Amino acid sequence: xxxxxxxDDLEAQIQLVADQYVPYPLEEVNLDFEVLxxxxxxxxxxxxxxxxxxxxxxxxxxxxxxTGGLGTEIMDVxxxxxxxxxxxxxxxxxxQGIERTIAVIDVGATMTTLNVMHDLKxxxxxxxxxxxxxxxxxxxxxxxxxxxxxxxxxxxGGLPENYLTDVLEPFxxxxxxxASRSLQxxxxxxxxxxxxxxxxxxxxxxxxxxxxxxxEKLGVETMIANPFASMSxxxxxxxxxxxNDAPALLIACGLALRSFD
Numbered sequence: 001x002x003x004x005x006x007x008d009d010l011e012a013q014i015q016l017v018a019d020q021y022v023p024y025p026l027e028e029v030n031l032d033f034e035v036l037x038x039x040x041x042x043x044x045x046x047x048x049x050x051x052x053x054x055x056x057x058x059x060x061x062x063x064x065x066x067t068g069g070l071g072t073e074i075m076d077v078x079x080x081x082x083x084x085x086x087x088x089x090x091x092x093x094x095x096q097g098i099e100r101t102i103a104v105i106d107v108g109a110t111m112t113t114l115n116v117m118h119d120l121k122x123x124x125x126x127x128x129x130x131x132x133x134x135x136x137x138x139x140x141x142x143x144x145x146x147x148x149x150x151x152x153x154x155x156x157g158g159l160p161e162n163y164l165t166d167v168l169e170p171f172x173x174x175x176x177x178x179a180s181r182s183l184q185x186x187x188x189x190x191x192x193x194x195x196x197x198x199x200x201x202x203x204x205x206x207x208x209x210x211x212x213x214x215x216e217k218l219g220v221e222t223m224i225a226n227p228f229a230s231m232s233x234x235x236x237x238x239x240x241x242x243x244n245d246a247p248a249l250l251i252a253c254g255l256a257l258r259s260f261d
Contacts, residue, residue: 003038003046010035014050022052030058030075051077074258079125081254082106082115082201088227088253090120093197103186103195104225105179105214106250107202109133112175114182116195124186130178132204135171142167172210176217183218194220201225205247227253 001013014033019026031052039045053075062072082104090096097120104115110131116124132154139150143159153159159167179198187193198220200211205224215222226246233239 001035001046001048003044010048014048018050018052021050024052024054028055029053030055051080053077076255076258078106078113078251079115079122081251081258082113083117083122083254084257085227085250085254086117086120087257088230089199089225091230092223092226093199097197100196101192101194102197102199103183103220104199104201104250105182107131107175107178107200107204108248109203112178112182112202114179114186116186116190116192118192124190126182126185128178128182130174132202134174135167135204138167138171139163168207172207172213175204175210176214179214180218196220198222199225201247201250203248206244225250 001010005013011033015026018031022029022031029052031050033051034049036047036049039047058075061075065072086097086102086104093102094100097117099119102117104113104117106113106115108131110129110133112128112130114124114126114128115122136147136150136154139145139154139159140147143150143153143163145153183195186195198214198218200214200222201224204210211222211224214220224247226243227250228242228246233242
């Protein structure tokens with residue numbers, strides 16, 4: 001955008017051009033923007049980050065917060081929260097991530113997000129419809145369990161012997177395929193031809209041996225995210241339980257670290 005615009009003028013200009021970048025009618029979306037700074041090689045313009053979300057998605061989350069007796073002041077974007085939380089992982093990375101290209105792969109319940117960081121800054125993000133819910137549903141189907149029972153069995157064990165070979169192993173292979181495909185999209189759309197390290201996050205990161213399989217199949221050193229590794233813990237916190245849940249709490253930690261203007 002042109003440099004030197006007052007905030008009101010900049011907002012008006014962005015409203016005029018936003019429909020070029022948002023694939024929904026603007027009356028159906030919530031959007032915000034942030035001026036990143038002067039454009040490289042062009043001091044007459046500034047780079048502006050535009051974030052947009054369907055209003056119904058915002059309203060659903062606000063309603064969930066209100067059900068808990070709270071109010072919503074700020075709603076962030078997952079990839080930005082992941083970038084904030086990345087600061088909690090740098091001590092666990094080679095050279096603290098400086099001048100390194102790190103792929104953060106967060107496998108949630110229904111979505112897998114690839115967020116590639118270079119020199120501690122996010123340079124690429126991609127969402128894929130794939131997550132741990134598929135494993136839960138396969139356990140339901142295979143063993144005749146309810147969704148709640150399948151979720152509990154997935155976490156605590158107690159499933160038949162063939163679970164590992166017939167259900168879990170195919171899911172792990174599918175996770176590797178999704179990660180590989182997302183990385184190929186990144187390589188094809190950027191000047192980077194490889195990543196130096198993979199950080200695996202999300203609930204499915206806790207599957208035993210998942211990090212070793214990714215490392216073996218993709219040929220990239222892989223670690224499981226633990227944003228609490230350098231934190232002191234309250235005596236009321238069970239370290240083993242927190243360690244098991246840590247990969248799934250990466251985005252929550254990023255939200256907790258968010259600053260307010």
